[in-house]
Amino acid sequence: MAIRIAYFSWKGHTQKVATALARLVNAELVRIEPPGEFNIAVGAMKAWLAMKSQIRPTKTDLAGIDVLIIVTPVWSGKVPPFVNEYLSAVTGGAGKPFHVIVEMGARGSESAIAAVKNQLEKKGMRFVSSAATVERDVDSGGYTATVEKFAAGITGK
Numbered sequence: 001m002a003i004r005i006a007y008f009s010w011k012g013h014t015q016k017v018a019t020a021l022a023r024l025v026n027a028e029l030v031r032i033e034p035p036g037e038f039n040i041a042v043g044a045m046k047a048w049l050a051m052k053s054q055i056r057p058t059k060t061d062l063a064g065i066d067v068l069i070i071v072t073p074v075w076s077g078k079v080p081p082f083v084n085e086y087l088s089a090v091t092g093g094a095g096k097p098f099h100v101i102v103e104m105g106a107r108g109s110e111s112a113i114a115a116v117k118n119q120l121e122k123k124g125m126r127f128v129s130s131a132a133t134v135e136r137d138v139d140s141g142g143y144t145a146t147v148e149k150f151a152a153g154i155t156g157k
């Protein structure tokens with residue numbers, strides 16, 4: 001089973017979650033990156049307005065991929081504009097399953113998951129599962145149980 005994890009991370013927490021998950025499910029890791037410096041206040045506003053922001057060219061075609069996992073921070077109760085850009089660029093996903101993990105300070109996981117879900121379902125993809133991690137658990141290492149449970153739901157092990 002070919003699994004791709006696409007993630008965005010500004011301060012490293014989401015990257016930690018994505019990397020741990022990639023090891024557990026043996027997935028290809030694809031980083032979503034802005035082309036350069038960005039203004040965080042503008043980023044927060046664009047997230048809130050569900051807008052997109054340009055990203056570096058990265059793997060968006062799902063040819064040869066069976067499962068897509070999106071790992072994203074919660075921004076303004078939604079997802080960063082770079083993630084919206086990635087989701088809008090995904091091709092070849094019709095009929096394929098996807099999963100979502102959101103990483104957050106405290107709240108907004110459900111609306112952030114819904115934002116990803118809606119965008120990929122519009123492409124004919126099939127939502128399977130989601131999970132949320134919290135920043136302080138990522139800092140303390142207490143997030144691993146959540147990631148392990150999520151991984152087991154994907155690999156069936």
Ligand SMILES: Cc1cc2nc3c(=O)[nH]c(=O)nc-3n(C[C@H](O)[C@H](O)[C@H](O)COP(=O)(O)O)c2cc1C
Nearest residue numbers: 009010011012013014044075076077104105106107
């Ligand atoms: C612009 C911005 C908006 C955010 N909005 C939320 C939010 O609505 N709810 C929340 O719980 N955390 C929010 N956070 C906190 C991040 O989700 C949290 O710090 C996360 O760990 C960041 O991941 P990263 O270290 O991979 O960048 C926000 C952070 C930023 C920078």
